[in-house]
Amino acid sequence: MLRAALIGLGVIGRVHSAAIESLQNARLAAVCDTDLSKKPAVPAGTVFYTDYEQMLERERPDVVHICLPHFLHYPVAKKAAEAGCNIFAEKPLAMNGEEAAEYLKLEEQYGVKICLCLQNRLNPSTETLCRLLRSGEYGALTGIRGSVAWYRSRDYYEAGPWRGIMAQAGGGCMINQAIHTIDLMQYFAGSPVVTVRGSTAQILDYGLEVEDTAAGRFVFKNGALGLFTASVANYTDENVELSIRCQGGQFLVRDKKLFRLQGTDHELLAADENEFAGKAVYGNSHVKLIDLFYRAVETGGGWYIHPEEGLPSIRIIDAIRESARTGETVRLL
Numbered sequence: 001m002l003r004a005a006l007i008g009l010g011v012i013g014r015v016h017s018a019a020i021e022s023l024q025n026a027r028l029a030a031v032c033d034t035d036l037s038k039k040p041a042v043p044a045g046t047v048f049y050t051d052y053e054q055m056l057e058r059e060r061p062d063v064v065h066i067c068l069p070h071f072l073h074y075p076v077a078k079k080a081a082e083a084g085c086n087i088f089a090e091k092p093l094a095m096n097g098e099e100a101a102e103y104l105k106l107e108e109q110y111g112v113k114i115c116l117c118l119q120n121r122l123n124p125s126t127e128t129l130c131r132l133l134r135s136g137e138y139g140a141l142t143g144i145r146g147s148v149a150w151y152r153s154r155d156y157y158e159a160g161p162w163r164g165i166m167a168q169a170g171g172g173c174m175i176n177q178a179i180h181t182i183d184l185m186q187y188f189a190g191s192p193v194v195t196v197r198g199s200t201a202q203i204l205d206y207g208l209e210v211e212d213t214a215a216g217r218f219v220f221k222n223g224a225l226g227l228f229t230a231s232v233a234n235y236t237d238e239n240v241e242l243s244i245r246c247q248g249g250q251f252l253v254r255d256k257k258l259f260r261l262q263g264t265d266h267e268l269l270a271a272d273e274n275e276f277a278g279k280a281v282y283g284n285s286h287v288k289l290i291d292l293f294y295r296a297v298e299t300g301g302g303w304y305i306h307p308e309e310g311l312p313s314i315r316i317i318d319a320i321r322e323s324a325r326t327g328e329t330v331r332l333l
Contacts, residue, residue, distance in 0.1 A: 139247030
């Protein structure tokens with residue numbers, strides 16, 4: 001029975017808590033949050049802390065879940081690694097590429113396992129599409145488009161002021177809401193991004209430091225082209241859409257379903273589950289990924305998503321922001 005601890009009891013922290021409690025091989029031994037008002041919601045038998053370093057020292061958990069504001073991801077992960085704890089880390093990996101490079105050293109330096117929560121890679125629609133793309137049946141991928149049209153109110157930023165501060169969030173809609181989409185674009189492409197040209201904007205009147213809208217055009221090493229758009233200035237949270245064109249076929253991920261397009265026909269190939277551990281827009285594969293990681297911790301081996309898998313999306317976000325600042329195309333390779 002693995003002993004788990006969780007740092008941060010916000011919305012995503014509660015998703016992790018529910019996922020841990022659903023597993024047969026783990027129990028939530030301790031949680032930490034600086035907000036004492038969250039203590040009554042902690043499961044019975046779980047110790048509550050307000051100091052995570054004290055929790056790490058006293059509890060010595062097998063796995064620590066980090067569900068904190070972005071600027072705390074790397075420093076808290078470093079402390080947990082120093083304490084010899086395995087880490088299940090929420091996205092984003094880090095605030096920027098420079099910090100991400102330091103994060104990548106932790107597994108080897110401290111001999112721990114770190115899993116990055118890119119859970120949408122395990123959605124049935126994603127897994128099915130990846131198998132088709134990697135099979136070569138439809139030829140080379142030639143283009144991909146990813147679109148995120150969500151809504152975040154002024155109250156959302158007032159409830160968590162760090163979300164609108166560049167030094168604490170590392171950015172806005174790209175790194176917070178759309179990072180999974182950027183990750184899946186390069187994941188489906190199966191090829192690194194060579195160049196990026198992009199723009200960012202603040203079209204809401206919230207007075208934020210971070211972008212609420214962004215766009216980018218990618219050129220992949222294999223010659224494929226990519227278009228990325230994201231905004232939290234929509235009127236609601238619409239489902240993420242990914243359009244993929246290959247030499248011999250076209251696919252669409254929409255409404256949490258994968259379709260193969262043939263003329264005007266949409267053939268359903270896969271659908272994601274309807275039950276979600278938390279908000280539906282997150283995808284619902286947290287439990288699946290956490291279970292895989294815990295099995296790797298138990299056995300000492302096995303597949304999970306390592307921190308280096310999160311580096312490409314961070315570098316792409318950095319490049320879009322740099323291109324927006326300079327008006328130039330940014331080369332990554």
